Amino acid sequence: MSFIGQIQNLKSLSIVGLEKNTGKTVCLNYILERLPSSFHVAVTSIGIDGESKDQVTGTAKPEIILKDGTIFSTSEVFYARRQLLADLLEITSERSSLGRIVTARVVRGGKVMLSGPSSAQGLARWVQGVEKFSPDLTIVDGALSRLSSASPVISESLILTTGAAYSADLATLVRRTKFIVELVRLERAEEKFRSAFDGREKGVWGMDKEGNLIDFQVESSLAIDKIKDDLTGRCEAVFVAGALTDRFLGLISDSKRVKEIELVVSDFTKIFVNEQNWRIFLRKGGRLRVLRRSKLIAVCVNPVSPRGIVLDSDLLCKKMYEAVGVPVYDIVKNGESI
Amino acid sequence: MLLKECLDIPCGLRFMVDELQLQSSYGRSRLLQSPFMTEKGEIETSLKRLGDCFRTLYVDGDGKASSALASLKHRLMCLRDISGTLDRLGRDVILDDVDLFEVKYLALLAGNVAKDVKALGLAVEIPDLAQVVSILDPEGMKIESFYVYDAYSKELGRIRADIRKLQGLSPDLKLTSPRLLELLEKERLVERDIREDLSHLLKNHLAEIKAGMDAMGDLDVLLAKALQMKMMGLCIPEISDDSITSYKAMFHPYVVRKYESQAAVGGKKRTFMPVDLQFGLESVTIIGANMGGKTVALKMTALNQLLFQFGFGVAAKSAAIDIKEDIRVCIGDDQDLSSGLSSFAGEVKAIDNVLKGMRTGNRMLALIDEPARTTNPIEGTALVTALLNILKDKRISVLMTTHYNVPGDFFRRLKVRGLVDGKMDYTLIETSEGEIPHEAINVARSLDIDPVWLGEAEKILNENKD
Structure with missing residues (x-):
């Protein structure tokens, strides 16, 4: 089954990057763009916690492109800066340093910055709460620093993004990613x-x-x-x-x-x-x-690091696949074919 | 005096407030802001409303009411405090979509709450916010969502249609197109003008919106108070018109609850013995055995006075209560310790506070638990006698417990009946001068206290008698 086809069979999905610049946003946008328009997604991103520097510059959260009908939750501050037309559905009881978390449905697609609940418990409540708008799939854009955002309590399935930004040495990158994948794929207890x-x-x-x-x-x-x-x-x-x-x-x-x-x-x-x-x-x-196992859907790799290192994409995908045993994609390079 | 300022009066009011099953935090803040009512008409209205609500829901109500009540409570759970938004509206700030959503949500909620209230047959007015809804729901969808709808202006509809044409179905805006940028800017300006118009229109309804929010908060409080009446067996008191306060079968819900929970975990089974009490504008001393419920009697009198004047049901089988302008309670607790005062200092300061209250000339209820108990009995008796002397012939009701034998006939004396066949009888009965019960040793014996010690004490007493 194709990558997107497989995602359409899920109820909930978390996307977590093992490091910044491993292509998490690219991956999320890729999925959102390719899901059929009749398939309705509810999406949020783990919130910015406390006094992070990023909050001051306001550039922490990348822009996500949303299609008509998509449900999203973000903070009041980011909602005010949206570049899309949306019907506000709910002011949730979750709060963040960027104001209350609101939920809306896209009327005319465009860009928005997402910053939802900032704790794992808050995200779990979000997944539950957004059910009343009957989405086909909920997606949580997680944070590497808070792996808890990928907990199976929140989402049944998981995509990991990794890449040259995580380690510039191909063998090390594969080994370190494999370690995380081993943990994700641990078997359930008796x-x-x-x-x-x-x-x-x-x-x-x-x-x-x-x-x-x-x-x-x-x-x-x-x-x-x-x-x-x-x-x-x-x-x-x-x-x-x-x-x-x-x-x-x-x-x-x-x-x-x-x-x-x-x-x-x-x-x-x-x-x-x-x-x-x-x-x-x-x-x-x-x-x-x-006790609870996450279903690892795929590992997405970004062979380019912000420091200018470029790994061999095909070799990376091959070695990574041999190591982790789940589909490995370089979305930027092979996006059209997967 | 607001309810929130009375929560720390050591009589159990905080327990009653915490036990209220409120659905919304706005209901709670309305409750905490509610005043200690001193006007007869105001108290009458409030008690009538509570009594009617209680009867409708729990006395006359049949099974059908319960699902409507659950629905109403669920709605009240959705009540949000939008004072911040209303405040901005009052200051002519242009509301954004989140603000407008809040107002629309509240207005729709008011309509639904009003329907439930009617279905339940409750005599509660919820202001009609249909006009507010229509301002924010130009398409008449009655859906709890908001954006600047195309229906607000033909121009907006046209601009959006043009944007749609240029954009196609791709959400990724090609912002390089100058035509598209121009249209988006136009859309933004038109939306802003519409929000400004909406804000002006809504400002005309500001008072109704606020009233609607308050009415729903107050309804939440009313329902919680009515449920509390049912759960705890509270009554609607009468307002006394002869300055006499009288309680039949008064009890303390906190103590009742404590006994129940002890019994529930297999502890000793105890039942609370309700007490009758009556007093006017006079001083009453209560004497009696240790553990005879004297302090509880003071606490429940204080509690019931507060419940009455904050519009709650009262913890008694029936009651007629005199309205007071002030209430002062001196019941020692650990607060003295935390404020760094010795127990004596804490106590005399509290009594000083009662005297200050008396000098304002307010109609007052003063409840004083064993004044001067922490000093020697000679000075203690003098202090208590002097206090009763000063308090007499004022327009205040004083209830004071004491172990001292206070001389004089210028005050009433009640005593706890005390140990009868080894069991404590908490009934308060009239008594005369000089009768100070000597039951401390008997009470201690019922607690299995070291018999050698108690026997020695009894011997000393008998020697002194001889």
Whole structure:
């Protein structure tokens, strides 16, 4: 199935760039332009947080081109600067540093800057709230600094953009992207663990062979020093509700029972470990699973970096595909053919 | 005196406000801004409205009402405070699309709320904002959305048709075309003129729009108060016309709730014993055993006076309440500690505040819990006696709890009936001079306090008697 054809079968999609200038906006505009006009999209972008410098210059958010009938949410400030004709549908209860978030439907297409809710929770509420306008697909333009905007809680599927701006060395770029893709594509935990751990928002939990739930009585994995007993000793699975850190992963890696333990996190956006520790964990036979999995649709690459480095597009696509195993596109070069 | 300024009076008013199931934050701000009513007519109107609403929804209402009520509440959830926009409108600022949307949304909401109100048979007026709707809905679609519609001007329609022709279906504007740029600029100017006209037109309706928003906020408050009456078993009091306040089966909703929640988690089952109380423009002392509910009696009297004059249902089976111009409450709590005063200093300052209130000549209710309890009984008794002396023959009602044996017959004395067969009877009964209950040891014994200590104390008492 074609790239666009595949997207038409989705209900929700996040687009996340691994670095600035990896072509996230190009990718979003590409998709919005090529979706048929009868297919209605609701789109927003994760908001600018706090006092970022970009906010002062007002250039942080690139312009998105929207077609007639598209539903979009942005801040009041950006709404006032829209270069399109739109019917205002709602003033949401979300607020950002650029004012309230409003939702409108495009009457005559054109350009607008998008800056929606600035937290993952806000985005999840947005996806829910915008349902009343019955879009065929919701798209969240995420932020690399806040990978949580790609959480499966918000969107079922995901497109990653990467490129020379992320690393100027082709092999390094492929390796680093592969690492992220591995995390995104982690398998779901066993059903019995999923049902036991789902809905627990805090703390570290375990499950023993008899299926008993064990509460390790800590607020988060950051407080692992408090766990005096060997948490792998009696467990079949260990669940970290919050962030999975290098220290916690190391703790499991160093355990003699590392192979017998299923380590579980909510989803890939909760994993904050470096690649080296991840490799050690895998080499020792460690298993990491998720409660909710994102569907990775494609990796989009931009071989050009703003510093003038240009990688070989075909070679990059080929090597990347071999490494990640999902479709890889250079939209600028091959946009017409994918 | 506004409601928000009374929330910290230590009587449980904040609990009552927090328990109100308000749908909108504007309703909440209307409530917090509501004044302590002192005009008879005003209180009458407000209580009648609440009583009517309560009866319509929960007494006469049948099952059908519940879905209409749910719909109305859902609508009120959509009520937004648009004071900022209305303020700009009043200052002749040209409103933008977001502002105009807000006004249109509110006006449509008012129409829908009015329909629900009618369906429920509630006697509440919601100002008709149909004219405002028609200004912002030139195509008569009644849809909650807004932009500067083509229908506003033939010229705008023409310009937009031309833009459409040039642009085709591609949203990517070819801004290099001078003709297109010219048209877009024209469109912008025409839109601006239309927004300016709309702003002027709307300004003529400013008062109605504000009234509509306020009426919906007040309706939210009214519905919440009526529901609270049902949930807590509150009553609509009568307004006393003989300066006598009297309560039948008065209770404190917070204490009732606490007992219920303790019982719900398997704690001790306790039921609140309601109390009758009557007082005029006089001083009343309440004596009685420790844990006899004296402080709760003061708190519920204070609470009910406030509820009455802020237009809530009152926590009693029935009540006739005298309107007061002022209420002063001296019930010690941890506030003294946080303000850095010793408990005695905090207390005498609070009493000083009551005396200041008295000197304004206002018709006042003063509730004083065990004044001078933190000092020695000799000076304490003198201070309390002097206080009662000063307060007598004023136009104020004083309720004061004390453990001191205050001499004199210039005030009324009530006492808590006290322990009867080992069980506390909270009833307040008239009593005469000199009767100070000696039940502290018995009460302590009922709490399983160290028997050696209590026995020793009893021995000392008996020795003193001899």
